[in-house]
Amino acid sequence: MAVGMQAKSSVVLSSVLLQLMFYISGIYYVFYFLSSISLIIYKSNVLSYPAEHLAVDLFLLLIMALLEALRLYWGVCGNLRENEGYISINLAATVGSVMLAIYFLVWQSYVLRADLILNAILLAAYALNGLLAFATFARFSSVYT
Numbered sequence: 001m002a003v004g005m006q007a008k009s010s011v012v013l014s015s016v017l018l019q020l021m022f023y024i025s026g027i028y029y030v031f032y033f034l035s036s037i038s039l040i041i042y043k044s045n046v047l048s049y050p051a052e053h054l055a056v057d058l059f060l061l062l063i064m065a066l067l068e069a070l071r072l073y074w075g076v077c078g079n080l081r082e083n084e085g086y087i088s089i090n091l092a093a094t095v096g097s098v099m100l101a102i103y104f105l106v107w108q109s110y111v112l113r114a115d116l117i118l119n120a121i122l123l124a125a126y127a128l129n130g131l132l133a134f135a136t137f138a139r140f141s142s143v144y145t
Contacts, residue, residue: 015135021129033065039114061104078090082140082144087137090133091134097126104119
């Protein structure tokens with residue numbers, strides 16, 4: 001071992017609660033995505049939904065799905081590998097996901113009550129995920145630095 005390098009601790013520091021939240025939020029996001037697609041289809045058929053806004057909303061929803069998949073992957077990898085880098089990238093991706101969720105909550109062309117409920121639950125899950133990820137990041141940083 002090189003001088004000045006610190007070995008990984010033999011104590012497991014991964015957060016079971018954070019891992020469980022990643023699993024639950026992944027399942028909820030699938031429900032959220034399918035519900036949001038269904039609501040957009042409903043709004044485009046029933047309401048006078050402008051075509052350019054429909055394209056933007058669908059594009060942002062697909063970007064959000066991609067970001068959510070990456071966010072969950074980085075979070076799971078960071079938690080299981082006890083790596084601060086992945087956890088910090090997960091926290092940054094969480095901020096991006098929160099911004100997109102706020103768009104669908106506030107700035108979407110038509111916001112129905114179902115949109116409010118779906119986005120409120122999603123934002124609550126992001127808040128809990130963020131707090132747990134930050135606590136896990138702090139634990140990893142205090143042990144490995």
